[in-house]
Amino acid sequence: MGMDSRAQLVSMAKHSFVHAKAGTIDQEPEVLKVPARHYYEESRWRAEMDRVFKRMPLMLATSAELKNPGDYKSLEAVGVPVLISRGQDGDVRAFVNMCRHRGAVIQPAGRGNTKRFICPYHAWNYDGDGALVAVFKEKEFGHVDKSCNGLIRLPVAERAGLIWVHLDPHAALDIDTFLCGYDKVLAHFDFQDWHFFADRRIDGPNWKIAYDGYMDLYHLPILHKNTFGPNMPSQALYTAWGPHQRVSSPDPRFAALEDMPESEWTDEMLMQGVWTIFPHISIASFDGGGRGVMISQLFPGDTPQSSFTVQNYLMEKRPDDATAEAAKAQFALLEYVVKEEDYATGLRQQRALMTGAMSHILFGRNEGGGHRFHGWVDRLIQTDDDQLERLFAQSERYGV
Ligand code: FES
Ligand SMILES: [Fe+2]
Known part of the structure; x- marks a missing residue:
């Protein structure tokens, strides 16, 4: 024990x-x-x-940066544009900060609070959960299945007031296994x-x-x-x-x-x-x-x-x-x-x-x-x- x-x-x-x-x-x-x-x-x-x-998994943000629903942080880590956001449900999510239309980087590096992420290229809209909610001039563009064109999710875990994100959407290593119980000790900071x-x-x-x-x-x-x-x-x-x-x-x-x-x-x-x-x-x-x-x-x-x-x-x-x-x-x-x-x-x-x-x-x-x-x-x-x-x-x- x-x-x-x-x-x-x-x-x-x-x-x-x-x-x-x-x-x-x-x-x-x-x-x-x-x-x-x-x-x-x-x-x-x-x-x-x-x-x-x-x-x-890399510790890319602190909970202190994302206290409220709608708070987000955008950064580039090892060449990967990452978007971390706190949903209306209070849970933290992480995405590749890249538009499903043609791959433009959506949110410039920095922090803020928003209900919608809007691509600067052709204004496709994503909500805080990363779901695609609006396509500019959708009738002219043609049919896009919104249900499978949300932002690409990255594995994420919030522990001890710190936020870990995998840069590879398919990374298999479980974040808690990786932490080896260390987060329980770090939790004594109450970050x-x-x-x-x-x-x-x-x-x-x-x-x-x-x-x-x-x-x-x-x-x-x-x-x-x-x-x-x-x-x-x-x-x-x-x-x-x-x-x-x-x-x-x-x-x-x-x-x-x-x-x-x-x-x-x-x-x-x-x-x-x-x-x-x-x-x-x-x-x-x-x-x-x-x-x-x-x-x-x-x-x-x-x-x-x-x-x-x-x-x-x-x-x-x-x-x-x-x-x-x-x-x-x-x-x-x-x-x-x-x-x-x-x-x-x-x-x-x-x-x-x-x-x-x-x-x-x-x-x-x-x-x-x-x-x-x-x-x-x-x-x-x-x-x-x-x-x-x-x-x-x-x-x-x-x-x-
Ligand atoms: S690349 Fe994002 S809307 Fe076109
Ligand atoms: Fe030193």
């Missing part, structure tokens, strides 16, 4: 404190080598797009009640160079010494639910909890650190202007050496004028850190690796997040469709 999600959080806090007291971390058995070409080779990158991004504050886009290097950095605490006191300061912890603890990993540091603050009954330990305290969602999300907590998180969504670009990241800032409470200023300052700092420190470094690293002068890069015994992440990407590339479900069902997960 597995532990429930609250018990998992408490057990992680205790584990963290034991390490903090002893001055130790969990270590992988060996230093890992990853071929340098995995960061720039076209065939490798293509396999990652086809076998990872097109077969795994469905949070406020969407702001977002922006930052260009970066190969998606894995960028993503490696989100699982890496080893660099914090070095690369970010001028922004976060030299006292950031470099030690990391990794906890896995299938391919999804929580990254935290051995935290001496948990010592203060020792004298307090466990039932009084708050979710806010227990949810500190970075929560990654495979293959391309990071959720990190901050407190400028009140409790907030930055949810980073990394999207591969059009080439192996490019990606872009959407930074979303969510706040537990809708800010007033004063707290909004502080939140803005917090979010601005995070733009600077990621753009000028992480990705500026990553873009130079990309160019250096592409010389081919080095056959492999290294992940230390202290960098378990990278070990597990690259292991999963490799395994997914090697796993055929009919074995995918089993791979996730049998994978390691916390407390089981």
